[in-house]
Amino acid sequence: MKLHDQICIVTGAGGAGGIGEAIARRFVAEGARVVVCDIVEDKAQAVAADLGELAIPWRCDVTRSAEVEALVEAAVRRFGRLDVMVNNVGFTTPGLLGELDDQAWSDVLNGNLSSTFYGLRAALRPMRAQKSGSIINVGSAAGLGGAPGLGAYGAAKAGVINLTQTAAVENFKGGVRVNCILPNAATEPLLAWFEATEAGKRTRSEIEAYARCGAPEEIAAAAMFLASRDSSYVNGAVLPVDGGLCARVGCISAEIE
Numbered sequence: 001m002k003l004h005d006q007i008c009i010v011t012g013a014g015g016a017g018g019i020g021e022a023i024a025r026r027f028v029a030e031g032a033r034v035v036v037c038d039i040v041e042d043k044a045q046a047v048a049a050d051l052g053e054l055a056i057p058w059r060c061d062v063t064r065s066a067e068v069e070a071l072v073e074a075a076v077r078r079f080g081r082l083d084v085m086v087n088n089v090g091f092t093t094p095g096l097l098g099e100l101d102d103q104a105w106s107d108v109l110n111g112n113l114s115s116t117f118y119g120l121r122a123a124l125r126p127m128r129a130q131k132s133g134s135i136i137n138v139g140s141a142a143g144l145g146g147a148p149g150l151g152a153y154g155a156a157k158a159g160v161i162n163l164t165q166t167a168a169v170e171n172f173k174g175g176v177r178v179n180c181i182l183p184n185a186a187t188e189p190l191l192a193w194f195e196a197t198e199a200g201k202r203t204r205s206e207i208e209a210y211a212r213c214g215a216p217e218e219i220a221a222a223a224m225f226l227a228s229r230d231s232s233y234v235n236g237a238v239l240p241v242d243g244g245l246c247a248r249v250g251c252i253s254a255e256i257e
């Protein structure tokens with residue numbers, strides 16, 4: 001078991017059928033103790049109960065820095081250290097930039113970028129003190145380029161990529177690695193949106209023209225690699241886990257007959 005006795009926190013891990021839940025599940029399967037964090041207490045409790053005694057539920061709103069500090073402090077108080085921090089929470093409110101209101105902008109920036117910063121900063125303290133640790137941020141392909149209607153989300157996820165790279169170069173001497181995953185996964189909420197709306201159907205067919213939508217477990221496998229010693233020489237990486245979606249250059253194409 002590659003994470004035997006490792007102490008891990010996964011934020012947004014209460015979303016059944018989501019990426020955070022799959023990561024928590026995989027980490028427990030590899031022997032880790034996992035703090036299952038979610039803003040919805042019942043969701044955190046349900047996932048932790050299902051995972052068994054290696055999982056501990058914790059209610060935390062990651063957009064509030066004091067709550068994130070308390071989350072990390074509680075894990076360190078209970079277990080004496082923190083080995084892996086997965087900053088997974090993220091969401092979007094779609095809207096064209098010319099029409100986006102202040103509230104939508106700040107909600108999306110807080111939910112994706114500030115939350116990642118709070119988790120990163122809180123985790124760095126114990127990890128730097130113990131001179132080891134792996135921080136895994138969950139970004140998005142939307143952070144690599146423009147996507148209509150996803151301006152706030154894309155700007156926030158671009159920030160997550162830069163936070164990852166800056167934290168990696170600032171902390172390599174302290175034994176802490178910081179990496180970022182860019183997922184493409186058919187999570188349950190996303191599948192529901194794909195099926196329920198015209199925009200969802202269109203998005204799905206556009207994605208699937210270039211790549212299969214992955215299973216949350218396939219994203220969790222990459223998180224597992226970044227959490228474990230197998231990735232001891234991987235730092236500051238921005239890793240698409242997307243079946244090749246990001247490898248394609250937009251609308252450029254020359255079909256060969």
Ligand SMILES: NC(=O)c1ccc[n+]([C@@H]2O[C@H](COP(=O)([O-])OP(=O)(O)OC[C@H]3O[C@@H](n4cnc5c(N)ncnc54)[C@H](O)[C@@H]3O)[C@@H](O)[C@H]2O)c1
Nearest residue numbers: 012014015018019038039061062088089090140183184185
């Ligand atoms: N699904 C994809 O294909 C995809 C693609 C690109 C990026 N991502 C990124 O992957 C991550 C996970 O996405 P998902 O689709 O699995 O999410 P999800 O919606 O399935 O689950 C997210 C969980 O986070 C919790 N949450 C929301 N706000 C919170 C807060 N303030 N504090 C604590 N918990 C909170 C929710 O209750 C939910 O349980 C996100 O960062 C998302 O942007 C996903």
